[in-house]
Structure formats: structure tokens, C-alpha cells
Amino acid sequence: METGTESDRVHALSLVSQFGERMTAILSANILLSAFLVFLCYLLHVRYNTALRAVPGPLLASFTRLWKVKTILTARQELVLLELHRKHGKSHLVRIGPNEISVSDPGALKVIYGAGTKFTKTSWYPSWSMGGQSGKYDVFSDPTTEGHAASKRMVSHSYSMAAVNELDLFVQRPVDRLLQRFGEHTDGGTPMNLADWLQWFAFDVIGEVSFSKQFGFLDAGKDIDDTLKAIDETLWSGIVIAELPELDRIRKSSLFKYLPVVGGYDQRLNIIIGQAQQVLSERRRGREVDRRDLLSRFFQVQRENPGKFDDLDLQVTITVNIFAGSDTTSIALRAILYYAITNPRCYDKLLLELDEAVRSGRISKQTTLAEAQSLPYLQACIKEAMRLHPSLGTQHTRYVPEGGVVLAGTYLPARTTVGINSWVMHSQTAIFGPDADQYRPERWIDGDKSLMDRHFMSFGYGAHMCLGKNIALLEINKVIPQILLHYHLRLAHPEDGGWSCTSHTFVQQRKFHVIVERRKQ
Numbered sequence: 001m002e003t004g005t006e007s008d009r010v011h012a013l014s015l016v017s018q019f020g021e022r023m024t025a026i027l028s029a030n031i032l033l034s035a036f037l038v039f040l041c042y043l044l045h046v047r048y049n050t051a052l053r054a055v056p057g058p059l060l061a062s063f064t065r066l067w068k069v070k071t072i073l074t075a076r077q078e079l080v081l082l083e084l085h086r087k088h089g090k091s092h093l094v095r096i097g098p099n100e101i102s103v104s105d106p107g108a109l110k111v112i113y114g115a116g117t118k119f120t121k122t123s124w125y126p127s128w129s130m131g132g133q134s135g136k137y138d139v140f141s142d143p144t145t146e147g148h149a150a151s152k153r154m155v156s157h158s159y160s161m162a163a164v165n166e167l168d169l170f171v172q173r174p175v176d177r178l179l180q181r182f183g184e185h186t187d188g189g190t191p192m193n194l195a196d197w198l199q200w201f202a203f204d205v206i207g208e209v210s211f212s213k214q215f216g217f218l219d220a221g222k223d224i225d226d227t228l229k230a231i232d233e234t235l236w237s238g239i240v241i242a243e244l245p246e247l248d249r250i251r252k253s254s255l256f257k258y259l260p261v262v263g264g265y266d267q268r269l270n271i272i273i274g275q276a277q278q279v280l281s282e283r284r285r286g287r288e289v290d291r292r293d294l295l296s297r298f299f300q301v302q303r304e305n306p307g308k309f310d311d312l313d314l315q316v317t318i319t320v321n322i323f324a325g326s327d328t329t330s331i332a333l334r335a336i337l338y339y340a341i342t343n344p345r346c347y348d349k350l351l352l353e354l355d356e357a358v359r360s361g362r363i364s365k366q367t368t369l370a371e372a373q374s375l376p377y378l379q380a381c382i383k384e385a386m387r388l389h390p391s392l393g394t395q396h397t398r399y400v401p402e403g404g405v406v407l408a409g410t411y412l413p414a415r416t417t418v419g420i421n422s423w424v425m426h427s428q429t430a431i432f433g434p435d436a437d438q439y440r441p442e443r444w445i446d447g448d449k450s451l452m453d454r455h456f457m458s459f460g461y462g463a464h465m466c467l468g469k470n471i472a473l474l475e476i477n478k479v480i481p482q483i484l485l486h487y488h489l490r491l492a493h494p495e496d497g498g499w500s501c502t503s504h505t506f507v508q509q510r511k512f513h514v515i516v517e518r519r520k521q
């Protein structure tokens, strides 16, 4: 009897236990199912409960910003955007994030970026702050209209054409050094990798014009202390943080450095910030310079505006020059030379114009900006290369202001992120002609130049137009004619296209090897 009771109890206990296990399994399944349904509802909400639902684009992009991050990590985001706009051409809008639209409508350019616009820079920008962990904004990273305007007021005069004209000699020094380096590659010398040499040149120029001190890349003929490698890695980390600004908020955490791609961002950024700090302290300690470089102009701004432009302002302004002004310019230089030498008809025509200008005395040995700008075909070649290969591969993103906006016939509510990519705008056949995807400098001579100029975005647009544009143009207009007049260039490896490109923020060209021959003068 007792034994029977015991076995009944064991049986009952086992039933209870089985029941419990089943209930736990059912509950777990229910919780999982509920979580899945909640997640599904969230995704559907993100995808459809918005005015953006009608805008075409990749399905995944409408659910998550990770689509854009993935696209960036493919290293040719501008080509992906180009392809999407080709596919959805009629709409002029492509949804590339749950809350982000890429715009190709030429009419939207003025609306988004034009004078008096209420569109503001997005959370993409602050993570690029050259103040590093101090959080101090520079003129590029400041997302506020007021902050940006105040910084710009302080420094813009130093970048004016009048100021830049005084920088001619600063640029000539690195030009001379570069020409010498070209000479070392002639007479059966090894092909010259212009991807490297033009980057070293552009960095040395920025050193000269900013603080009268070259980085020394042209002398060393190499990336000293892997500085440029560090900058490149910083750009990779920077763009991922810019796309996922949540990461910016945990940058100060001690675990941040262990994250893939973004970890070590500040340490690398500090290499550039450190260079600017060193230059500043050298000058404060009395290093003499006999010329008016940008730093001496910024010191003057500081003296004339006590309390309004402190040392940190000065430091971020110098740092942003290095960051924004070097790679961008070298990319433009590579593009100008690449497209010229790979299009023999244009190359011959350009050389004819340059040789004739020398013969007639229109340009001097150390070509000045004004002289170069008087040569229409050279200017057309510069514009056309910068149109086909803009230095920045990113969208210049802005928030739609209060009240929303109608772009390309679609209403977009306030706080939608919108942007135009210069690669996409420059491919618009309505503006640049049916052969917009071809290199044809003549379009800038026989086409509607004014219309094309109004849609040329390589230097940005409107209030945030590149501050260093005049400096970049000075560099380009001095060095390109001088190289072409002295040396004949041809691709060393035409069979593989002559270069390869990868883009993070900038669309960098690599392995641009050329055979250099001295030209008969």
C-alpha cells in the first residue's frame, strides 16, 4: 500500500514536472514569438509608417541604417548610389535608410544647400570634430547654423582670393621638389606611382601654406611614420561612426578601442591633432617665419578677437586644413592627370595650348593661378576631371527643416535626412549632356557652362562650400601645367585600367603608375 502511494507520488511528480517543462517550452515559444512579432511590427512601422514609404530603394535600406554601413564598407558607395539612381531615375529620390533619402533632382540643389536654406547639417558631421575628445567643433563638423557661421566669420578672410594670392611662393617650393622627383623617374627609371607622389605633394603643400613647414613626404619619398596610413584608417573609422552616431556617444568608454573598424579612432585622430599642437607650440615658443602663412593670419584673428577665438579654435582650424585639404586635393590632381593622359586627343590638345602659351609668353615658368586660369582648355580639363571624379564619395546630408519639404514631387517631413551625392549630380544628362558619363572637356567650352557651373558640386555648395577652394585651385593650377610642360606621362599598366579606386569618405585612387619622359622644351 505504502509502496503504491510512493509510486503514485513519483508518477504525480513526474507528471507535474513534465507539465512544467511543457509550460516552460510553450511560454518560451510564446515569448520568442511575441518578441518576433513585436520586432516585425517595429520593422513594418519603420518601413511603412512614414511618408518615405513610397520612395523606391533597396528593401533592406528601408529597415535599417546598416544597409548604408554595409554599402560604405564595400568601398565604392558612390557607384552604388549612381546605380540606384540610374535604376530609379524617374523618381529622382532613392530611399537609402529608414529616414534617409538620396536626391538627384537638379532643382533640389538650391533648395537643400542654397543661400538662406533652413536645412541643417545632420548628426553625420559632429563625429568628425577635429577637437577630438574635447568635443570642440571646427567649421566643418559644427552641425549648428549659428556655430558654423561664427567660426566661418573668424577664419573665412584667411581663405579669400586676396589672401591666397599671397601663397603662390609657398606652393612653388613643393612644386619644384615634385618636379625634381619626376626627373628622377625619367631616362628608363622605374614607373612613378602618382597615387603616392601626388598625395605626398598635397600634404607638403598644406604644411607650407598652413604653417610654413612641409611634412617632408616629398623629401623622404615615403609615408613617414605611417602618418598617411593612420589618416586613411581614421577615415574608415570616422565614416562608420558618422553613419552610426550612437557609437560617438560611447567613444569615451574604455571598451571602445576593442570594437572592429572604429576602435582606435581617437588614437589615430590624435596623430594629426598632435601634429597641429606641435606646430602651434613651436610657433608660440618663437619659431620665426618670414611669410604670411595661414597660421600667422589665425594668430592675428586671435589678437583682434580676444576671447572669441581661443587656442583650441586655432588648433582645430589648423587640423581641419590638414584633414580636409590634403587628400581632397591629391585626388583631384590624380583625376586631372589620369583623364588627360588616357585621352590622347585631349592630351595633345592640352599640350598644344600649354606650349603655345609658353611661346607667346602668356604663362611664365612658375605658372601663376591667374595665368593658368587664362587657358580655357586647361580649365576645361580640370573641371571635367573633377566632375567625373569628385574627391568626396559621400552624400552631404542635411535635415529637412520644420514644416517639411516637397522634393521631386514627394513630401518629406521635418527631420528627414536628405542629401545629394556629387557623383550622382554630375551624371545628370539634363545638365551635363547625353554623354555625361564620358570625359569630354569641350563641354565646358561649347556647352551651357553657366548651367553646369550651377550644378558642379565637387567643392560643395552654398554656405558650406569648401573654404579651401581657392587654395586647392592655386595648387592645381600651378602644378598641373608645370608637370605637363616638363614631362610626358603615360600609363605603365594600361591593361588594368591604370589605377584602382576605393572610397570611404574620399574616393582614393591607388596604384596610378606612370612612365615619365622628359619633354623637349
Ligand code: HEM
Pocket: 139, 140, 152, 320, 321, 324, 325, 326, 328, 329, 330, 332, 390, 391, 392, 395, 396, 397, 457, 458, 459, 460, 461, 463, 464, 465, 466, 467, 468, 469, 471, 472
Ligand atoms: C580639390 C580639393 C578640395 C575639394 C574637392 C574639397 C571639397 C570640399 C567639399 C565637397 C566640402 C563640403 C563638404 C560638405 O558640405 O559636407 C568642403 C568643405 C571644406 N573644405 Fe574642402 N575641398 C578641397 C580642398 C580644401 C583645402 C585645400 C582646404 C583647406 C586648406 C579645405 C578646407 C575645407 C573646409 C574647412 C571645409 C568646411 C567648410 C564649411 O563647412 O563651411 N578644402 N571641401
